[in-house]
Amino acid sequence: MSPITVVEGRRLSLTNLDKVIYPGTGTTKGEVVHYYTITADPLLAHLRDRPLSFLRYPDGPDGQRFFTKNVPPGTPAWVQTCEVPHSSSGPTRQVLVQDLSSLVWAANLVVELHAPQWTRGAPGSADRLVFDLDPGAPATVVECCAAAQWLRRRLATDGLDTYAKTSGAKGLHLIVPIEPTPSERTTAYARSLAVEAQAALPDLVVHKMTKALRPGKVFIDFSQNAAAKTTAVAYTLRARPTPTVSAPVTWDEIADCTDPGQLTFLFDDIAPRLARHGDLLTPLLDPGRARPLPNGPW
Known part of the structure; x- marks a missing residue:
């Protein structure tokens, strides 16, 4: 059973919290999630209204890494998303991390957070x-x-x-x-x-x-x-x-x-x-x- 936590009224299933993500320091996934919760105030301010891309590394930096702009499969309905124009391939939907519950959800995926230099209201x-x-x-x-x-x-x-x-x-x-x-x-x-x-x-x-x-x-x-x-x-x-x-x-x-x-x-x-x-x-x-x-x- 994965532990269930409630963040801002949202139920979240957190997985493999004892898993070591950074072998060099023995840092676990639980510590990664905790880091994002205690850094949430400034981090969320800089993420506000910016469509995110994720570099995911669920097995640590030496495991498989993959970059995604699309909304990941299984994303909860309460995580905000927005449509982003892409000239070559048409519009896509990307994640917006606007609150602590969404940030904890993203942290549970083990991701680097990447953003463009513009906000959703004014693409480009x-x-x-x-x-x-x-x-x-x-x-x-x-x-x-x-x-x-x-x-x-x-x-x-x-x-x-x-x-x-x-x-x-x-x-x-x-x-x-x-x-x-x-x-x-x-x-x-x-x-x-x-x-x-x-x-x-x-x-x-x-x-x-x-x-x-x-x-x-x-x-x-x-x-x-x-x-x-x-x-x-x-x-x-x-x-x-x-x-x-x-x-x-x-x-x-x-x-x-x-x-x-x-x-x-x-x-x-x-x-x-x-x-x-x-x-x-x-x-x-x-x-x-x-x-x-x-x-x-x-």
Whole structure:
């Protein structure tokens, strides 16, 4: 028998809570579910009205992993969904995690949570700009921090504020609150800044995905601004060897980073960080912080 729990009046069957999901740390599925419940307030705020894609890894990061945008079979009727246009294949339905009961249901599936840069009310109209800074070995997040600081200064010259989080993998995500803008324009603008960064920092940065160019450098991935693309959300656990989290960080932490371990956060680091800093990405939730992109062309 699977234990039944009631969350916000919804009955949930939680399965295999003793199953070890992260062998490196012995972290169980029950601990994964618990992590999401104690991080629910900031996490739900960032998930609000964003159609989700799931990277599922029910047998841990070394088991089968599969990415899905469609509503999973067996999804309870009370989990909200929305129709999302897809130009090539027609509309699909995706999950919205709008409340704690839906979050616990999703956590029970063992998922990474990924979202687009727009909300369900305005598909393809981005309210944030994203840069994914991905280091090519032997470069690490330390090199990403140098690239991040350059991008922050450059964005500031266009009147834009930048917030940062770890990817939960190897690099950093930079997020900029913007006034709603067609994703084609945000992608073009982000690409232009990635090209500028490479010109300014040729020994550090590349803007093309070509693997041969990337060893020892930071790839500035601007493509996640495309309407069909998604980014791992703040506070999601990642399917990595250990239970790392995509964790908001301060610019002081970025400036002071001299070792990758300084910007590696496991799930049990997050509650103390929230107690110390609050949600560092709260400004992203305030429409008053959004600014227009500068005029192109780019």
